[in-house]
Amino acid sequence: xxxxxxxxxxxLLAVIAVGLLLIGGGAAVALGIGRxxxxxxxxxxxxxxxxxxxxxxxxxxxxxxxxxxxxxxxEVRRLAFDIAExxxxxxxxxxxxxxxxxxxxxxxxxxxxxxxxxxHTADGGLMPGMATExxxxxxxxxxxxxxxREFLRLMIRHHQGGYDMARYAAEHxxxxxxxxxxxxxxxxxxxxVTTMERMLAARGGTxxxxx
Numbered sequence: 001x002x003x004x005x006x007x008x009x010x011x012l013l014a015v016i017a018v019g020l021l022l023i024g025g026g027a028a029v030a031l032g033i034g035r036x037x038x039x040x041x042x043x044x045x046x047x048x049x050x051x052x053x054x055x056x057x058x059x060x061x062x063x064x065x066x067x068x069x070x071x072x073x074x075e076v077r078r079l080a081f082d083i084a085e086x087x088x089x090x091x092x093x094x095x096x097x098x099x100x101x102x103x104x105x106x107x108x109x110x111x112x113x114x115x116x117x118x119x120h121t122a123d124g125g126l127m128p129g130m131a132t133e134x135x136x137x138x139x140x141x142x143x144x145x146x147x148x149r150e151f152l153r154l155m156i157r158h159h160q161g162g163y164d165m166a167r168y169a170a171e172h173x174x175x176x177x178x179x180x181x182x183x184x185x186x187x188x189x190x191x192x193v194t195t196m197e198r199m200l201a202a203r204g205g206t207x208x209x210x211x
Contacts, residue, residue: 039101046178048113049169050094057087076148128211129161149205156196159189161211
């Protein structure tokens with residue numbers, strides 16, 4: 001059987017992990033949620049961030065997996081591995097919270113939880129920084145340094161879009177575990193953007209316009 005890849009693989013792993021936690025008990029503690037802490041509303045910052053950032057991360061993992069399959073550049077492959085592992089783990093936590101709260105993984109208007117700062121999705125409901133299907137198809141068609149440049153360009157823009165979402169959640173989420181993860185996401189992605197910009201310049205590329 002061919003292993004599940006990309007977003008499907010991440011979803012399956014997250015669901016399995018959450019199921020094991022719930023079966024074994026102690027899910028709230030394992031996911032960083034205080035015992036007896038009330039579940040946030042479906043339209044809260046905590047729930048909205050968990051839904052939307054999980055989806056945003058899924059595409060990041062998809063692109064990182066493509067780099068692991070197609071790139072032969074050791075530095076690009078190391079970066080892609082770190083992104084895939086980190087964001088896959090974070091998707092598991094966010095989907096775990098939603099399951100613990102009894103909330104669906106998708107609901108309501110994308111990014112409505114950001115209030116006046118949200119609602120700026122692209123055509124097709126894409127969140128800031130996300131690649132279109134056409135861009136992903138083009139990425140998969142490339143090889144060599146051409147692939148590496150395009151991967152870095154798309155991932156820089158992807159991180160820039162995710163950073164704004166994470167910073168807002170870090171400042172406004174009422175659930176400490178969610179605010180803490182959001183702060184970590186923002187810090188990590190800001191640092192990785194700096195690294196990727198250096199890598200891109202070294203390979204003769206220039207960044208895409210910021211989202």
